[in-house]
Amino acid sequence: MTTNLANVEQVHGARAASPVQRIQPPRAWFELRLAELWQFRELVYFFVWRDVKIRYKQTVLGVAWVIVQPLLTMLMFTIFFGKLAKMPSQGLPYPVFYLAAVVPWAYFSSALLTVTNIMVENQRVITKVYFPRLVLPVSAVFSGLVDFFVGFVVLVVFTLSYGMRPSFPILLLPFFLLLAVMTVLGVGLWLSALNALYRDVRYLIPFLVQFWMLASPVAYPSSLVPERWRWVYGLNPMAGVIEGFRWALTGRVPSPGSVLYVSVAIVCVLVLAGLLFFNRMEGVIADRV
């Protein structure tokens, strides 16, 4: 009996000394597990670092491509939508008007594609070692930011060269970027988990991105949407992001206003629901990916 007690005590002592993990069947629906993600923040960094490194190692054009791509897109928009279709641009020069939309949009569309495929691409790692799976989509969302910043520098140069001097709204730019990042994360969490379970999800992405671009004020200003429907338009968070970019950079167009409030609200819902869904699927992914 005494030895038994001693044993029990030792086990309890051990519990105090080293972390105890209890492994059991998945139960709770409401697990966000953000604390665990924080513990693994270095791994997020390493995945981002790997992605960026590989992307720039494998491409011949490297950084040049990252600069040329948004410029070419902007040029096409300026020629076809601006000069030919005479799209209203809220008083902004077309190059600035379009580049301010193309740069955040390029981030959104490429990051969404990366996040969707991230679980499948890392299938080997997922089935061989444990880390919170959330690390993967989160790192994919961040690794796209490197390209974004290169494009952003181009955007700033353009804005300044057109004689626009950003004022107070520029301080809100990080907030609009965060909104874009959270939009990718919120949607990406659903898509990456679904893509791991069903391989045809990835074929939906190009269509989704195309559809989404038409529903966002990339080629046109959101002022074309009637005032009373503006809040419905805000259900697309990228509308808030793009309008926000134009406003924050130039200060010459009206602030996004009601569109933005709806966008922020919908992004919060998306991210929360995405986290719950992703964590729910996490246990199944390693078995089915």
Added chain:
Amino acid sequence: MSRVVIRTEVLGKEYRRGVQATSGLLRDSIAEAFSSPVRFFRRKSMEKFWVLRNICLEVNEGEILGLIGRNGSGKTTLLKILSRITRPTEGWAEIHGRVGSLLEVGTGFHPELTGRENTYLSGAILGMGKKEIRRKFDEIVSFAELEKFVDTAVKHYSTGMYVRLAFAVAAHLEPEILLVDEVLAVGDIKFQSKCLGKMGEVARTGRTVILVSHQLSQIRRLCQRVVWLDAGQLRKAGPAAEVVSAYEADMTSSGLDGSRPVEGRAQFLRWKLGGSSTSCDHILSTDGKTTVCFFLRVNEPLQGVHLGVTLYDQASHPLWSRTMEGLNLKTGLHEIRYTLASLPLRPGVYSWRVGVYDSGVRVDDWDSLPKMQVVTVPFAQTRDDIAGFLNVPSELEIVPSEQSS
């Protein structure tokens, strides 16, 4: 009295058999759900099977526990549950301490990155912090004997170099509990023994190791206690020598590989290497005279059949083959023994395939398992990727030769 660091209670894992069989497309799942909703939802209750059930285990601190069993007996699944890669369906496990798992060599390696970059990446994935990797970096590289190549992309490495670096990273993990699946069977024999030494060192510093291996000699040498899994159930647990002997006895008596149902007119049951110089049943450590035995159970007498055996390398290239026609076999267990004057192979994994055919119709054709490990010491110091298969001693002479005019 040492404390318990891993405890599992009635742990079980159930898989749905249909998962792999369906196309895995969302389109099809939706279509199926609409076209036959009853079957779609009932499928879940129909095609389930347990890969692991009722596992109750206790592992003490500082212990090296061996895990043995046939292919498909649930060893890897158990390791995956304990390392949290997959979740159990029932029961629970409690783990005291940081867990590191080593289910594959080179987890997270990317061919485009250099040795240095991969060391950091793989280390981080396996659970090391950045500072920790930086501190151990030189040690890892010298353990892998790759000082000159740290800044070369891993895609230019030979298999041997790749494996050495991958294992070196893993060997420098310092978790309190280390789960290892069959990864020690890599590299040449010198590197293997270096790895084994490292494992023993790990356990001596009070850390716990669970080791899965098919190499029973390795299990005997390293483990104090062994658990034998059979068809997902815990068959026997106890002192290493006792459990391994019981397992070996079972293998020889029934001789059946779990995945081979008893049927047909004749069936290959298992194979082994004979001869005194081999260290273990499926490990070839000599380049001298070698005997390979295949056990064939004949259920109906066979007249004038064809018997063939082929040795393949890892990429399934045939290396050696022998066939025999017009063979008569009575019912009962036969031992088919090939003796080769020498089998001079370079270290690596090779496999045997044996078949019996009756006038062109297959009686049995078996890709024999486990695969054969060759652990000879290479004679020539040639790069692994261009060395080929043969390990033959050779002499090199360079003499001045007069140009004949």
